[in-house]
Amino acid sequence: xxxxxxxxxxxxxxxETYQKARxxxxxxxxxxxxxxxxxxxxxxxxxLDLLRPLLSDGCSTVRQxxxxxxxxxxxxxxxxxxxxxxxGMLTITIENLNNFNVYYKRSALYLIRxxxxxxxxxxxxxxxLGALEHIVSCLEDFDTQVKENAAWALGxxxxxxxxxxxxxxxxGTLPLLVLAFQEPEMxxxxxxxxxLVDLAQHKPEAVVDAGAxxxxxxxxxxxxxxxxxxxxxxxxxxxGARAALGEAVVAxxxxxxxxxxxxxxxxxxxxxxxxLLRDIVKHSVDLAQLVVNTGGCGPLVELLSESTxxxxxxxxxxxxxxxxxxxxxxxxxxxxxxxxxxVEILQNNGDDAxxxxxxxTLGHIAKHSPQHSLAIAVANALPRLLQLYTxxxxxxxxxxxxxxxxxxxxxxCLHRPALEPLLHAAPACVLKYVLAQYAxxxxxxxxxxxxxxxxxxxxxxxxxxxxxxxxxKEYINIINSCFPEEIVRYYTPGYSDSLLDRVEAYTxxxxxxxxxxxxxxxxxxxxxENGN
Numbered sequence: 001x002x003x004x005x006x007x008x009x010x011x012x013x014x015x016e017t018y019q020k021a022r023x024x025x026x027x028x029x030x031x032x033x034x035x036x037x038x039x040x041x042x043x044x045x046x047x048l049d050l051l052r053p054l055l056s057d058g059c060s061t062v063r064q065x066x067x068x069x070x071x072x073x074x075x076x077x078x079x080x081x082x083x084x085x086x087x088g089m090l091t092i093t094i095e096n097l098n099n100f101n102v103y104y105k106r107s108a109l110y111l112i113r114x115x116x117x118x119x120x121x122x123x124x125x126x127x128x129l130g131a132l133e134h135i136v137s138c139l140e141d142f143d144t145q146v147k148e149n150a151a152w153a154l155g156x157x158x159x160x161x162x163x164x165x166x167x168x169x170x171x172g173t174l175p176l177l178v179l180a181f182q183e184p185e186m187x188x189x190x191x192x193x194x195x196l197v198d199l200a201q202h203k204p205e206a207v208v209d210a211g212a213x214x215x216x217x218x219x220x221x222x223x224x225x226x227x228x229x230x231x232x233x234x235x236x237x238x239x240g241a242r243a244a245l246g247e248a249v250v251a252x253x254x255x256x257x258x259x260x261x262x263x264x265x266x267x268x269x270x271x272x273x274x275x276l277l278r279d280i281v282k283h284s285v286d287l288a289q290l291v292v293n294t295g296g297c298g299p300l301v302e303l304l305s306e307s308t309x310x311x312x313x314x315x316x317x318x319x320x321x322x323x324x325x326x327x328x329x330x331x332x333x334x335x336x337x338x339x340x341x342x343v344e345i346l347q348n349n350g351d352d353a354x355x356x357x358x359x360x361t362l363g364h365i366a367k368h369s370p371q372h373s374l375a376i377a378v379a380n381a382l383p384r385l386l387q388l389y390t391x392x393x394x395x396x397x398x399x400x401x402x403x404x405x406x407x408x409x410x411x412x413c414l415h416r417p418a419l420e421p422l423l424h425a426a427p428a429c430v431l432k433y434v435l436a437q438y439a440x441x442x443x444x445x446x447x448x449x450x451x452x453x454x455x456x457x458x459x460x461x462x463x464x465x466x467x468x469x470x471x472x473k474e475y476i477n478i479i480n481s482c483f484p485e486e487i488v489r490y491y492t493p494g495y496s497d498s499l500l501d502r503v504e505a506y507t508x509x510x511x512x513x514x515x516x517x518x519x520x521x522x523x524x525x526x527x528x529e530n531g532n
Contacts, residue, residue, distance in 0.1 A: 019059055026054055026065035033072035039080065042073065048083055055092050060101060067093055067107035075114035078122075084115060085125050097134045102143040109138060109149035113156045120160035127157065127164065132171045139176040147180055148191045155195030158202065165202035174199070174210035181215055186224055193219065193230035200237035204245050207238055213252035220257045225266040232261060232272035240279030246287055250280060255294055262299035267309030274303055274314035281318055285325040292322060292329055297336035304341040307350065313357045316342070320361035327368035334365060334375045343379045346388065356401040359385060363405035370414045377418035382409060386426060406430055413437055416448055423457055428472065431464070435475035442482040449482055458483065459491040 029047060032038045047069075054066035070089060074081040084090050093108045112131055116123040131153075138150035154173050158165035177199075181192040193216070200207045207213075212234075219231045235258075239249040254276065261273040277296060281288040296318075303315035319338050323330035333339075338361075345358040362385070366376040376382065388394050388402040410433035413419060422434045438457075441448050452458050461480070466473040480488045 019062070022054060022057065022062050023059065023065065026051070026062055026069055030065050030069040030072060033069050033076070036076040039073055039076045043077070043080060047073070048080070048087065048089070052087065052089055052092075055089060056096065060104065063096075063100065064103045064107050067104065067111055071107060071111035071114045074111060075117070078118040081115040081118055081122055084111075085122065090115060090126070091129055094129055094131050094134055098137060102141070102146055105138060105141065105143070105146045106149050109135065109146065109153050113149065113153040116153060116156040120164060123157045123160050123164055127167055132157075132167065132173075136171050136173055136176065139173065139180060144183075144185045144188055147183075148188050151177060151180060151188070151192045151195045155191075155198035158195075159198035162202040165199050168199060169203050169206045174206055174212070178210050178212050178215055181212070181219065186222075186227065189219065189222070190224070190227050190230055193227060193234055196234040197230060197237050200234055200241075204238040204241035207234070208245060208248050213238065213249060213254070217253045217257065220254075220261065225264070225269050228261060228264070229266075229268045229272045232258065232269065232276050236272065236276040236279045239276060240282070243283035243287070246280050246283045249276075250287065250290065255280070255291065259291075259294060259296055259299055262303060267306070267311060270303060270306075271309060271311045271314060274300065274311050274318060278314045278318035278321060281325070282321040285329070288322045288325040288329055291318075292332050297322070297332055297338070301336050301338045301341060304338065304345065307348075312345070312350075313353050316345075316354070316357035316361045320357070320364045323361065324364035324367075327372065330365050330368050330372050334372065339365065339375050339379045339381070343381045343384065346381065346384045352395050352398050355388065355398050359388070359398070359401040359405040363401075363408035366405070366409035366412060368412065370412050373409050373412035374415050376409050377413055377415040380418075382406065382413075382418050383421055383425075385409070386422060386430065389430070390425075390427065403429070407433055410434060410437060414441055416441060416451070420455060420457060423460055432472045432475060435461070435472065435479065439475045439478040442479060452479075453483070453487065453491075458487070462488070462492045 029042065029051065032042060051066050051070055054062055055070070057063045057066065070084060070093075074084055090111065093111055097105060097108045112126060112135065116126050135150050135153050138146050139154075141147055141150070154168050154177070158168040177192050177195055181189055181196070183189070196207060196212060196216070216231050216234055220228055222228065235249050235254050239246040239254070258273050258276045258280075261269050262277065264270050264273065277291060277300065281291050281296075300315045300318050303311045304319075306312055319333050319342075323333045342358045342362050345354055346362075349355075362376055362381055366373040385402045385406045389399050389406065394402070407430075410419075410422075410430070414437060419434050419437055422430065423438075426434055438452070442452060458479075461476055464472070464476065466476060
């Protein structure tokens with residue numbers, strides 16, 4: 001070895017070069033891992049084996065970049081995430097989580113989140129490794145981004161099922177999340193609200209017990225649309241769980257801002273507001289009545305006119321839940337001019353979700369009484385529902401919803417002009433409901449019986465093939481009993497042929513026109529002629 005190589009400065013240069021090479025390598029891997037298309041190539045090249053020792057590297061920047069590269073690889077590919085667990089790389093990261101600086105914490109929490117997001121098995125493994133304790137401690141960190149990544153990781157772990165959400169809650173996370181939500185940083189508020197949404201889907205009572213409702217409602221005063229949307233979603237996840245929690249959300253003051261945000265400029269905010277209203281009104285007549293009394297029908301009907309943004313379906317369902325609670329509330333929905341807009345949705349051949357929601361809501365409006373059903377019938381909804389049911393291109397869900405709405409509407413419908421077109425076009429499963437209504441109308445309405453004959457309805461009834469003992473046959477017998485027997489026979493198929501057979505078999509009985517005795521009037525005419 002030359003004297004120059006043994007120089008301390010040269011030796012130090014070798015180590016510096018090695019460190020720079022490691023840093024360049026991990027930075028390059030982190031950049032390449034940002035694209036999902038590169039993951040398979042990097043994995044086949046053995047990148048995980050090369051990154052593993054660098055997770056505990058003596059250089060803080062190398063450690064942090066190595067964890068970042070690993071996290072990006074895991075985020076794009078579930079198999080990579082599984083390898084990180086089986087190889088112990090995540091265990092190394094968790095053990096070092098609170099031993100290094102905030103940059104390492106950010107990257108480590110990102111890695112936990114990237115693995116946990118894929119499925120509940122991976123999330124459960126993370127919990128078994130003791131990660132929750134470290135994550136919760138990071139919620140108390142002074143660095144905002146550390147708290148953001150910790151909240152994000154908790155949400156990704158708890159969102160999968162009730163058990164994992166329970167473990168997250170039992171770790172004492174909710175009070176810290178509520179405190180973090182009150183901090184001024186906007187990005188932190190957004191992420192914490194998202195974590196509360198994930199946990200509230202499985203543990204809504206715990207969110208209420210943590211005192212989150214009032215803080216979430218106050219968060220709606222913020223002007224940021226993303227925060228508004230996440231906050232409304234969190235309130236909706238709580239309110240939708242059961243009636244008592246819905247009442248707790250309303251008691252917390254969520255209803256007025258929810259109605260206000262139904263008219264927000266941003267579509268995701270409007271949709272979240274509609275979902276919250278839906279989750280409130282579905283539980284009880286009292287909650288639905290409260291929304292109606294607060295002026296909720298108008299904003300919901302306005303949302304029905306939006307064909308984009310995903311607001312139409314939750315608005316439809318909210319109105320359907322309101323209408324289904326009582327006949328008075330259904331009448332309030334009718335008076336809000338909802339029926340016309342719902343029928344327009346059916347006519348416009350929108351998405352299956354829109355069609356199903358509109359049909360479902362119309363059924364809930366019509367089911368209460370003839371007056372409610374009349375509003376549906378006058379809007380010409382019944383023929384369109386029948387078209388959707390009989391159309392071979394309609395999906396199974398659309399057909400099922402349309403048939404259900406038809407049944408609910410017809411069982412109360414006494415509007416003859418709406419029944420008549422269905423009599424000629426409806427299949428047997430719908431026809432029996434049409435005939436059942438005619439069996440109620442005809443016995444007490446002479447004018448309806450006359451129109452029933454003149455419009456060809458009676459003839460149509462006689463043409464229906466039925467099986468004795470079925471409800472369809474019973475309704476036809478009731479209808480036939482409302483008319484004279486000879487009228488019924490006249491319109492029975494084959495009756496004209498039987499008449500023609502009688503004509504052919506009939507022997508004419510012609511009276512004798514002239515006899516040997518001349519009638520007196522003829523004698524007088526003959527006398528006058530002879531005199532002339």
